[in-house]
Amino acid sequence: MNAASSRWLHDPENAYADWQEREAVGADRRLFSARSIVQHRAMFRRFLRFLIGRGVNLASFDATHVEAFFAESEQRFLPGTTTRLRYLKLLDRLSRQLIADQVRREHPVAELLADAHWPTTEPVPLYMPPDADLRLQQWAQADPGDDAAARRDKAIVAMLLATGVTAIEFRTARTEDLRTDGRPPYLHVGEHGPRPARTVALEAFAIPLLTDWRARRLRDDPPNALLFPGDRGPDVSAAALCRIVRQALLDVGFSAPDMSPRVLRNTWGRRRLLAGDDHQNVSRLMGLTSSRTVVRLQRTIDGGVVDARD
Structure with a gap:
């Protein structure tokens, strides 16, 4: 040998x-x-x-x-x-x-x-249409009757839907990364692998809920602690995160083959495109090294075919 x-x-x-x-x-x-x-x-x-x-x-x-x-x-x-x-x-x-x-x-x-072959066309990325997006934004609002678990679940969904971060970026975010007192309020996303560090402004619908969540976390732990700790481990597990997102989507009447945080990320990117952001800026805010994903999202707006050769 x-x-x-x-x-x-x-x-x-x-x-x-x-x-x-x-x-x-x-x-x-x-x-x-x-x-x-x-x-x-x-x-x-x-x-x-x-x-x-x-x-x-x-x-x-x-x-x-x-x-x-x-x-x-x-x-x-x-x-x-x-x-x-x-x-x-x-x-x-x-x-x-x-x-x-x-x-x-x-x-x-x-x-x-x-026996394996690359597809000639890429699947259309899954996202929530604007009406379902709005229903989920409304779902992710504080209610006086919410218990601790409901507050956490709503804050999780609000953060994902308001920033477009990946699941791993979400799970590693620290309380100090969320600046609801910023002008404008923002989330600092640290460098992760090839993705450079970036700052993402929070969508307005999520600011009240995330402001409250940040205050609660600062009362319990130091600023460098995880923003969303897990119940049975240091952070929210990938499986738990998917369960929370899936249930929230079902609660607002949305169903798709993929009910993971990726749907919220795609929805955020598509929302930015609908608001007039250009491809380069949306790609940067999503931490992407190319505009391929954003082009695919744009084609769901324009009605074009998503070709894998692009």
Whole structure:
């Protein structure tokens, strides 16, 4: 066993990180962007954890393990996305490198990849139409009868719907990041992976509720504590966040294949476009490195077809 193959088996995360940084290339033979590298490493870690849980490693996993990984994970894949195909592409590159480094002899995903095809058009991004958006804004208002759980759930939905942040940005926000006393009130979103730090002005409907929530958090914990702590852990879990958002959407009569925080993020971006913001500014406020997502949202307004080749 050579040094490279030994490292893949005994230190797989760092072996993958080094290979991804120095050598891994996409279909166009170019090195991946910083953002793609962050995403690929997270995907690899998730797959590696699955293998370890099944008692196999990078030398011994086969196509049945890959299929089992998909069967277990696909309930978490967002509808209409290419997550499964992106995993297959990643495992294809990884398998070819493992063969080159003499870690294994056979390619475990070759047949699965042969049956996979990129869609020629991208799915229309899911969002709330303006009437449903307004109903949710009204739902996220304080009521004298709200208990602690209701206040928290409303504040969670209000923050997501009023800022367009991602779920991970939401979960890592600190109380000091929310400045309801600013002029205008805003949320500071810290740097996360390839996304640069940015400041997002709060939508007016959310300011009273978030002002109250911030005051409550400052009474309980220091300013650098998480803005939304979890009930059973340091932060609100991804599963709990999805449950809260899903229930809020159902409460206002909205139903879609995807009922996750992504719908609120898309709704925020589309609302900004309807208000006249240009693509560059909306992309910047959403922390996007390209305008592709915003162009797709714009086409839901213009009525055009969203083409994956754009």
